[in-house]
Amino acid sequence: MSDDPRASLIALTPMNPAYQYDPHSVLRPLRERCPVAHDHQAGTFIVTGYAEAHRVLANRRTYRDGAKAEAAAVLIRRQAAQLPPGVPRAEAVSILVLDDPDHARIRRPLQRAFYARVKICRPRVERVIDAALDAIDPAQPFDLMARYCVPIPVHAIAAILGVDGDNLDDFREWSEGVILGLNPFRSPEQTAVLERSRAALQVYFRAQIAERRANPSDDLISDMVALQAEGAEINDAELAINLIALLVGGNLTTTDLIGNGARQLMLNPTERDKLLAQPSLAPALVEEVLRYEGPIDITQRIMADYGEIGGCRVAATQAVTAVLRAANRDPAIYDDAEAFIIDAKRAPHLSFGGGSHICIGAPLARLEGQLALLKLFQRFPGLRMVDAEAKPRWRTLPFFRGLEELLVQA
Numbered sequence: 001m002s003d004d005p006r007a008s009l010i011a012l013t014p015m016n017p018a019y020q021y022d023p024h025s026v027l028r029p030l031r032e033r034c035p036v037a038h039d040h041q042a043g044t045f046i047v048t049g050y051a052e053a054h055r056v057l058a059n060r061r062t063y064r065d066g067a068k069a070e071a072a073a074v075l076i077r078r079q080a081a082q083l084p085p086g087v088p089r090a091e092a093v094s095i096l097v098l099d100d101p102d103h104a105r106i107r108r109p110l111q112r113a114f115y116a117r118v119k120i121c122r123p124r125v126e127r128v129i130d131a132a133l134d135a136i137d138p139a140q141p142f143d144l145m146a147r148y149c150v151p152i153p154v155h156a157i158a159a160i161l162g163v164d165g166d167n168l169d170d171f172r173e174w175s176e177g178v179i180l181g182l183n184p185f186r187s188p189e190q191t192a193v194l195e196r197s198r199a200a201l202q203v204y205f206r207a208q209i210a211e212r213r214a215n216p217s218d219d220l221i222s223d224m225v226a227l228q229a230e231g232a233e234i235n236d237a238e239l240a241i242n243l244i245a246l247l248v249g250g251n252l253t254t255t256d257l258i259g260n261g262a263r264q265l266m267l268n269p270t271e272r273d274k275l276l277a278q279p280s281l282a283p284a285l286v287e288e289v290l291r292y293e294g295p296i297d298i299t300q301r302i303m304a305d306y307g308e309i310g311g312c313r314v315a316a317t318q319a320v321t322a323v324l325r326a327a328n329r330d331p332a333i334y335d336d337a338e339a340f341i342i343d344a345k346r347a348p349h350l351s352f353g354g355g356s357h358i359c360i361g362a363p364l365a366r367l368e369g370q371l372a373l374l375k376l377f378q379r380f381p382g383l384r385m386v387d388a389e390a391k392p393r394w395r396t397l398p399f400f401r402g403l404e405e406l407l408v409q410a
């Protein structure tokens with residue numbers, strides 16, 4: 001086993017100012033020194049090499065339920081320990097941390113209905129983006145995050161779910177509360193916010209499910225209720241928790257995809273000009289943003305069997321953290337890995353994870369990212385940061401990378 005006293009998951013969070021400022025100043029030496037290292041404090045392997053991370057993610061004989069991890073895997077076990085007593089696991093947590101057979105049973109119908117909705121949602125997403133652009137006064141400097149990157153994903157997912165007539169500010173607030181569940185270092189106060197938000201969303205979605213059963217409509221909730229009626233094995237409590245996962249999973253991440261992408265295009269005017277000259281590069285642009293500055297740092301697995309990763313022996317029940325951000329800049333896979341080049345031919349990035357848990361929202365995130373970035377720069381080709389020299393204000397939520405604020409001038 002590769003024990004590296006310098007490998008620390010906590011050092012890969014904003015608690016480490018060097019990481020917050022430039023994650024790659026920390027990830028690069030770690031990947032070069034030891035692409036599979038062990039962090040004793042957090043009780044996890046830390047995998048920073050692309051080939052090794054890819055192998056972990058592709059391995060379908062792994063678990064996500066933290067309760068299956070060894071006692072030493074304190075960080076991943078901490079997330080599992082907070083389930084309400086007496087509630088079946090599949091009714092208390094989303095597919096994100098569920099294992100088979102429940103994971104496959106629930107993900108199958110959800111994915112079928114969700115992908116079908118994404119296929120037809122382009123005009124709706126375009127309307128959401130156009131409305132956000134129309135609301136901007138280009139004569140004044142404005143915060144691109146608040147005015148553009150934040151509202152687009154919440155409006156888009158609400159439209160798909162069929163809850164866009166309701167109070168979206170509540171959704172955004174509850175969604176940010178629930179996302180605290182992914183922060184293993186959260187305070188007791190943050191846990192209280194998390195629980196309040198989760199309870200509010202559960203009450204809300206249970207009511208919506210009942211309503212669609214009585215009055216079906218043209219939306220994802222109605223599609224899921226119809227699939228239940230046709231025999232899909234997913235009960236209302238399971239459906240509600242996974243609708244919450246779609247709402248939450250789709251918000252902050254896609255906001256950050258758009259924000260990080262807009263910032264890179266302003267920092268790299270040659271790449272912006274390539275996009276404007278050739279709008280068909282929008283899909284390649286989004287893949288490069290995801291690779292170069294993706295919204296999520298890590299995903300985790302628990303080994304089901306004894307195995308080997310990058311020459312390290314890993315036992316059943318040990319936790320493994322794949323550092324997507326490090327893998328995506330591995331020079332063994334990518335030429336010019338440290339450069340943002342939207343038309344480079346590159347191996348697929350790992351920003352959506354992989355294997356059976358690969359991000360279910362990826363097709364929607366891609367669509368929103370492509371349309372939002374292209375339309376933004378088509379509308380405001382000269383968009384620039386008000387102070388390009390100022391230190392970016394990154395958010396402090398561990399394992400997510402996005403901007404608090406991005407002041408721009410059209």
Ligand code: HEM
Pocket residue numbers: 057094095096097107157245246247249250251253254257294295296298299300351352353354355356357358359360361362364365
């Ligand atoms: C750029 C935006 C996004 C990024 C970078 C992202 C990233 C990820 C990652 C890394 C995972 C874990 C995959 C793994 O462990 O292998 C994941 C899972 C998931 N994501 Fe996303 N995501 C994004 C957008 C979305 C959207 C738009 C939605 C919903 C509409 C969503 C919903 C989910 C759900 C429900 C899961 C759990 C899937 C499972 O475990 O089966 N995500 N995402």
